Amino acid sequence: MQMTGQTGQTDATAVPRRAQDGVAIRVRGASMVFGTGPQRHCVFEGISFDVRSGEVFCIVGGSGCGKTTLLRQIAGLQRPTSGEILFEGAPVTAPSRERAIVFQDYGRALLPWRTVRANVRLGISPGSVSRQDAEAEVTRLLAMTGLAAAAEKYPSELSGGMQQRVQIARCLAQRPRLLLMDEPFGALDAMTRQSLQDELLDLVAREGITVIFITHDLEEAIYLGDRVMGLGANPGRILTTLDIALARPRHQLTTREAAEFIARRHQLHQLIVGH
Amino acid sequence: MRRPPVNLLPAGLAARMTNLVLSLIVPATLLIGWEAAAAGGYIDEGAFSRPSSIARAGIAAILDGSLLTATLQTLQAAGLGLLVGAVTGAVLGVFLGLQPMAEIATRPTVEMLRAIPAIAFTPLALLVFGFGLALQMVIVAYATAWPVMVAALAATRGIDRRLLEVADVLEMGLARRLRVIILPAVFGRIVVGLRTAMGFALVVSVTVEILANPRGLGYQLILAQQSFRPDLMYACIVWLAGLGAAAGALSNLLNRFSTEMAR
Amino acid sequence: MMRPILLHRFTLMLLSALAFLALWQAVAQMGLVKRSFLVGPVDAFAVLWRQTLNGSLAASMLATTHRMVTGFALASGIGILLGAALGSSALVRRLLMPTLDAIRPLPASAIIPVAILMFGLNEAMSVFVIAFGSMWPVLLGTVHGFQNVPVGLRELARVLEMGRLRAFLTVHLPSAFRDIFPGLRTGLALALIMTVVTEMQASLPGLGYDIFVAQRSYRSADLYAALIVIGVIGLCINQILVWAERRLFPWASSR
Ligand SMILES: Nc1ncnc2c1ncn2[C@@H]1O[C@H](COP(=O)(O)OP(=O)(O)O)[C@@H](O)[C@H]1O
């Protein structure tokens, strides 16, 4: 497919690729408060937003503004102090295999005593498919995430980028409807990060998964997202939610040079960084 | 859900009280049940004397001085043996750490000797030294030398080579080299080995007394069993557990002292 | 100093071991030390050879090893089960840990007279004492291991909607095993010690008893022979553990 956004002129008219029929996640007045009395610390207060089915929804904000906390609430690992979170209409009360999460700290989210293949296999619900089908699915995912050669290695033998691929492959093995990612490429070098960004976009387009992607990197958010939500700190609140009218598939060089990209970057930079 | 520790802190005193109560449930139930069962004649007091008679026997043994005399004998052997063992182990470890060839040459012998439990030497030591303090001391020294030696060896080998080269350049004599470079560098880890050794010293001392040596707490213990005084036997055991705890506290103190020194 | 290459190192070890044996033999033959105290390796190995031929060596080794393994297996089972309960539940910890902490400093051999009263001078008493003595490091390692399962891995189990049993088997136990293994290792060393001690105390057939009998009948060569065998058993245990560690933790070696 030929890129449409090369000159930057068609950007404004480009429509986000995905259907916008349903709402995947609905956050209603979510607040998070730690401690009580003098130790009371309000991370964010009264946050409301919707994530549409099939979109890549990016959340950006400085460190400490509650991005991880918010994502954990959506995953069901943590409950908001007040407010509610709905996943496809039903309240989130506990973690579910339908909402896969790629943790920020890849070193701690893989079983170190299991090979890459066995780690990915964890994602497949036990008893859901036959052994053979499960192995075939794992093999397919390993190939798709560029891990085929590393299948029998242990996580400690892999680079950070490869470990993050293992997490993504395991999440895809869950056949999730929603993929939650917490600064997944934050600790990687620039080259690895860019190729993983493209691989991710490719994968979610093929599998048709809704993605909530957290980052503190404005450009990454714009490059990946259909929409970008900017969070401010103390207490955490929504500063803006921008539609990103950039054509897909995106391209590391041309997309980043598009006028729309640069305009959105300015907008976000002014709101979040402030100068 | 991840529970932040701050939530527990404000209720500090109350939490401590609950902990105390919870921790007393098991021992209190056991002791009361034991006492009641013995009073009701359900258990054989020849094997399990009741807590009250154990307490009485313990107090009597403390008052007539026999328990204290035995304690001193046990501790004397443990302390002196530890001293000899630790010094031997440290000297040997530092020496072998500085002489890689000697370390490799002695490794098979050292590994073999280290694999033999010290207690197994008791009969041999009995042949050589006969009953008494020396028998016990030698076994304790043998047991405690190894952990100190291993720690000293590893620590000495871990010294930065450049430091030793500096010593060469400055043409330091052995005494200065030890004092200025080696000992400060290995001190911390030797203390770790010493703490392990301290743990061994009391156990080995008591065990030699139980097995062979007619002195100290171990002998009191076995004597009480053989002369059908289970009350006294249990009193000795409680006393020994207390001594063990005291040794543990001393070891922790040593640890804190050495980390203070390292600052 | 130059780092000797591997072959040199091995040759050096072999030669020095032989030199040590020769020195030992020489000192023994010079007669500086009474013969009842020091016996040369030639005499000790002659005894070993004789005992190998008449089968008494194998019988003693088997008895000792069997006793040690039985006691240690009991200790590992109880230590790991109790440790898993203590490490996984704060309530169990608060209930039991203080009591266990009060018993733990007791020198293990002090339990011998109690065991004698309970069981008599027999196999059961020996196994009980071995298990009591070697349980503590296993227990402590297990508690530590289960308490320190990384939060990330616990959350992984939740996100994958694992049931309690599956989470225990796939996440908690393997994670804790890194701390359990060193406990098992220390425990096995203690098991050998307690085996020798109880054999001596209760006159149970085995290497510890052989040592005691040899001393009482002033047969020093037999005594040295038994010591050598105990040392070899200890060395074998160490080797097996080194091998087991490599087999069990292949993922940790490349760190
Ligand atoms: N368990 C906790 N107890 C107390 N404060 C917490 C806890 N977890 C997170 N916080 C606080 O919440 C704030 C937001 O954290 P986080 O969501 O990790 O931010 P981000 O991911 O945006 O960097 C931080 O100020 C942090 O100190």
Ligand SMILES: [Mg+2]
């Ligand atoms: Mg974060």
